[in-house]
Amino acid sequence: MSGNEAIARGAWEAGVAFAAGYPGTPSTEVLENLAKYKEIHAQWSTNEKVAFDEGVGAALGGARTLVTMKHVGLNVAADPFMVVPYAGTNAGFVVLVADDPGMYSSQNEQDSRYFAKIAKVPLLEPGDAAEAREMIRAAFELSERFETPVMFRTTTRLAHTRGAVETAERQEAARKPFSRKASQYAIPVYARFRRPELEKKLEALREFAESFEGNFVEEGDPKIGVVTHGIPYQYVKEVAPQATVFKLGIIYPLPERRLKEFCARFDTVFVVEESEGFIQGEMAGFGILNVVGKERFTNIGELSADLVAAGLNGTSVPADLSEDVAILPRPPVLCAGCAHRGVFSTLKKLGVLVTGDIGCYTLGCLPPFDAMHTTFCMGASIGNATGFNKAGEDQVVAVIGDSTFLHAGLPSLVSAAYNKVPTTTILLDNGTTGMTGHQEHPGTGHDLKGSPSPAVEYETLIRSLGVQHVEVVDPWDLDATEKAIKSGLAHPGPAVIIARRHCQLLPEEKAKEHTSYTVVPEECVLCEECFETGCPALVWEDDYPHIRQWECVGCAMCARLCPADAIVLASEA
Amino acid sequence: MPVTNVLIAGVGGQGAVLASELLALAAMAAGKDVKQGEFHGVAQRGGAVFSHVRFGDRVHAPMARRGDVDFLLALEKLEALRYAHFVKPGGTVIVNDHKVEPIRVGDQRPYPDDAIEFLKGKGFNVLAVQATEKAVELGNHRTANVVLLGTLAESLDIPLEVWEATLRERIPERLLSLNQRAFAAGRGLSGA
Structure with missing residues (x-):
C-alpha cells in the first residue's frame, strides 16, 4: 500500500464517516481511496476552505471527519483553520496536509508545520505507510480526547512510497450528539472567553506529548x-x-x-x-x-x-554523469492533441500579455509557446489581469482551467465584472481536473463516487455575473480560436472565451477511434514549423519530421502550421 | 539477505510506475520487506519519471543511495544516462534501445546517440533490449515496460509463479494476455 492508501485504510478502520477535500498532489489519493468505502461519505469540494468548513460541520455534528489537502490548500483553508481551534471539536476532526519538499508538483516549498503552531493544534507525522495507518487512528483519538482539530502532516515521499501494511476491521464510531452551546461555537462573540481555554488545552497537549507512544x-x-x-x-x-x-x-x-x-x-x-x-x-x-x-x-x-x-x-553527495555526457533536461509537455495547445499557439501569435493559473496549462509559459507571463496560485490569473489593466496594459488575457476557475477564479471574475474591467478571460474547459489525474469537479456532471451530479453551466453562470461577451470555441479550430480571442479583446467590457474540448487522456477520449496524420517526406521542406506545436507525437527521425502514429490523435494542428502541405491524413497518404 | 536495489526510469506515459508497482508486489508476495518510492512531476506525460524498488529482510529508505543500485531498468536511453550514477560499480543496466526526444529548450545539445556505448565504457553490465520493437510486434507499444520487467525477472530471486500471480492480480483482465506475452518475450531477451 502507498502512504496515501494506508491513511485511507486507517481512517476507514477508525470509523470515519465523512471526508472532503480538493485534489492536490501529493494528497489526492487519500480521498480517492476513501471514496471506495461504502461506509464513508467522501466528496470533492470546490476548494479546501469549503472542504474544511464542511468538515467542521460534520465533526461538530458528531461524525468522525477527515479533510484532505496539499500544503497550498491549507493556505486557502487557513481562515477556519486558525479560528475553529477556539471552539474545538465534538467528534474526531483530522486535517490531512501534504507538503511537497522538492516541489515535484507544486509552486512553492512550504513547511506547513508552522501552521500547527500558529493555530495551536497538535500535529502528528508518520514515517512510513504502516505507521501512517496506525497514527491516523491515534489522531482521531487525540482529537476527541482534547476536543481539538488535529493536523496530520505527510510529504510527497510518505504519500507515494509503497510498503507492507497490516490491516484491521472497521470500528464504527458512535455519532456524538451536538450540544447547541453558542458560548463555545459562536466564536466572534465569545472569542475573548475561549482564548484562555485554548492555552489550557495546549498545556494539556504538552503534557500528552511527554507520554505519546508515537515518540x-x-x-x-x-x-x-x-x-x-x-x-x-x-x-x-x-x-x-x-x-x-x-x-x-x-x-x-x-x-x-x-x-x-x-x-x-x-x-x-x-x-x-x-x-x-x-x-x-x-x-x-x-x-x-x-x-x-x-x-x-x-x-x-x-x-x-x-x-x-x-x-x-561531513562528506558530500556523489555527482551525476552530466559532466561526461549530454543529459538533456526533459521538461513535461502538453500531451498530443491537448486542447490547450491551440490556445497557446494563438496567444503566442497575438503577442498579448497573459496571466496564468495552476494546471497542466501552466506549461504554456515554456517553449515553444512562451505565452504565459505570470503564474502564482489557484485563481490568481483573473485578479492579476485586472491589476495589469489598471496599471495601463490594455491587451491582457487571463487563462484558467475549469476546475481552478470553480476553486478560486470565480470571486475574481465577479470582481472583474462588477468593476467593468475590459480584460479577456479564457476558461480552458477540458471537462476534468487534469493535472492531478482526472478528478471530477462541479463542472463535470459526476461526483467523487461516480454518481451523476448537476454540472455547472459556465455560460449561464458567467452571463449572470454581468459579463456580456461570452463565447464558446473549439481550441482545435485555430481560426475560430483566434477570431474569438480577438473579438474578446476588442470588447469594451469583460469578456470570457470558453475553450472547450475534453482532455485527451480521459478514458472516453482514449477509447475513440482517432484519425492520425503523417509527414510526406517528398513534400517536406524541412522548415521545422511543425515543431512549433511542441507536440510529443512529432519526432526527428531519418532526417525529417516524423509523426508517431500511436500518439497522434488527429488534432491537425501541425498540418495547419505546415507551409508546404506536407502533413496529411495518414489514411490519404 | 542484503537489500536488492532496483531503479526504474522512463518518460511519463511509458509505464515506469506500473513496472515498479509490479516488481514491488512480486517481491512482497515472495516474502520480502519492500519499499517502493516513485518520483514524478506535474503533467501526466512527457516529463522524466523514476521509481526506486528496494527489497530484502528489512528496508528503511524509499530510495537507494547513489552507487548502491543493483539494477537500473531504463525505458528510454537518455533516462538511463540520467540515473546511471545511482548504479553500483559493475552493476547492471537494462536499457530499452529506444529514443524519446525531449522537447527542445533553447540552444540545446543534440540527443546523445552513444548512450549504450557510454554506459558500457563506464564498466556497467549493459543489456540493450529492443523492448519497444517487441511490444509493437506483440500489438501494443505500451507494454515495453512489461517486456523489460521480464528481462529483469531473469536476474532476480523471485519465483516465476509469483510473477505470474502478480500479473494476474494487478493487470486488468482485457490486457492480461497481452502483458503475459510481453513478460514472456522479455524473459527471452535476457540472453540468459
Whole structure:
C-alpha cells in the first residue's frame, strides 16, 4: 500500500464517516481511496476552505471527519483553520496536509508545520505507510480526547512510497450528539472567553506529548544521538543504523522534558529534519542548544539517504554523469492533441500579455509557446489581469482551467465584472481536473463516487455575473480560436472565451477511434514549423519530421502550421 | 539477505510506475520487506519519471543511495544516462534501445546517440533490449515496460509463479494476455 492508501485504510478502520477535500498532489489519493468505502461519505469540494468548513460541520455534528489537502490548500483553508481551534471539536476532526519538499508538483516549498503552531493544534507525522495507518487512528483519538482539530502532516515521499501494511476491521464510531452551546461555537462573540481555554488545552497537549507512544527512543551507540521525524527517520536508519535515535511522532507540541533528558546524554545531537528547522527552533526555545541541524541538512528540496549521510559524516553527495555526457533536461509537455495547445499557439501569435493559473496549462509559459507571463496560485490569473489593466496594459488575457476557475477564479471574475474591467478571460474547459489525474469537479456532471451530479453551466453562470461577451470555441479550430480571442479583446467590457474540448487522456477520449496524420517526406521542406506545436507525437527521425502514429490523435494542428502541405491524413497518404 | 536495489526510469506515459508497482508486489508476495518510492512531476506525460524498488529482510529508505543500485531498468536511453550514477560499480543496466526526444529548450545539445556505448565504457553490465520493437510486434507499444520487467525477472530471486500471480492480480483482465506475452518475450531477451 502507498502512504496515501494506508491513511485511507486507517481512517476507514477508525470509523470515519465523512471526508472532503480538493485534489492536490501529493494528497489526492487519500480521498480517492476513501471514496471506495461504502461506509464513508467522501466528496470533492470546490476548494479546501469549503472542504474544511464542511468538515467542521460534520465533526461538530458528531461524525468522525477527515479533510484532505496539499500544503497550498491549507493556505486557502487557513481562515477556519486558525479560528475553529477556539471552539474545538465534538467528534474526531483530522486535517490531512501534504507538503511537497522538492516541489515535484507544486509552486512553492512550504513547511506547513508552522501552521500547527500558529493555530495551536497538535500535529502528528508518520514515517512510513504502516505507521501512517496506525497514527491516523491515534489522531482521531487525540482529537476527541482534547476536543481539538488535529493536523496530520505527510510529504510527497510518505504519500507515494509503497510498503507492507497490516490491516484491521472497521470500528464504527458512535455519532456524538451536538450540544447547541453558542458560548463555545459562536466564536466572534465569545472569542475573548475561549482564548484562555485554548492555552489550557495546549498545556494539556504538552503534557500528552511527554507520554505519546508515537515518540520513541531506539538505543544504540551512546556517543551518537539523533532527533528525527517522518521520512528522515528512514534515512537515518539507513545510513546510521548504529545511532541512538529519538523518533518524534508528535511534532507540535514537542515533548520538552523528554527531549531535554535525551539531549543531556550527548555532547552533540543531530537534528535531522526535512524542510525548515522547525524542531530545531522549538528545541532552541526549550534551551536545548547542543544540536547540529540545519547547519548540515539543507532546508532546500527533499532530503535523501545520501544527503543525510553527507550531513552526519561531513562528506558530500556523489555527482551525476552530466559532466561526461549530454543529459538533456526533459521538461513535461502538453500531451498530443491537448486542447490547450491551440490556445497557446494563438496567444503566442497575438503577442498579448497573459496571466496564468495552476494546471497542466501552466506549461504554456515554456517553449515553444512562451505565452504565459505570470503564474502564482489557484485563481490568481483573473485578479492579476485586472491589476495589469489598471496599471495601463490594455491587451491582457487571463487563462484558467475549469476546475481552478470553480476553486478560486470565480470571486475574481465577479470582481472583474462588477468593476467593468475590459480584460479577456479564457476558461480552458477540458471537462476534468487534469493535472492531478482526472478528478471530477462541479463542472463535470459526476461526483467523487461516480454518481451523476448537476454540472455547472459556465455560460449561464458567467452571463449572470454581468459579463456580456461570452463565447464558446473549439481550441482545435485555430481560426475560430483566434477570431474569438480577438473579438474578446476588442470588447469594451469583460469578456470570457470558453475553450472547450475534453482532455485527451480521459478514458472516453482514449477509447475513440482517432484519425492520425503523417509527414510526406517528398513534400517536406524541412522548415521545422511543425515543431512549433511542441507536440510529443512529432519526432526527428531519418532526417525529417516524423509523426508517431500511436500518439497522434488527429488534432491537425501541425498540418495547419505546415507551409508546404506536407502533413496529411495518414489514411490519404 | 542484503537489500536488492532496483531503479526504474522512463518518460511519463511509458509505464515506469506500473513496472515498479509490479516488481514491488512480486517481491512482497515472495516474502520480502519492500519499499517502493516513485518520483514524478506535474503533467501526466512527457516529463522524466523514476521509481526506486528496494527489497530484502528489512528496508528503511524509499530510495537507494547513489552507487548502491543493483539494477537500473531504463525505458528510454537518455533516462538511463540520467540515473546511471545511482548504479553500483559493475552493476547492471537494462536499457530499452529506444529514443524519446525531449522537447527542445533553447540552444540545446543534440540527443546523445552513444548512450549504450557510454554506459558500457563506464564498466556497467549493459543489456540493450529492443523492448519497444517487441511490444509493437506483440500489438501494443505500451507494454515495453512489461517486456523489460521480464528481462529483469531473469536476474532476480523471485519465483516465476509469483510473477505470474502478480500479473494476474494487478493487470486488468482485457490486457492480461497481452502483458503475459510481453513478460514472456522479455524473459527471452535476457540472453540468459
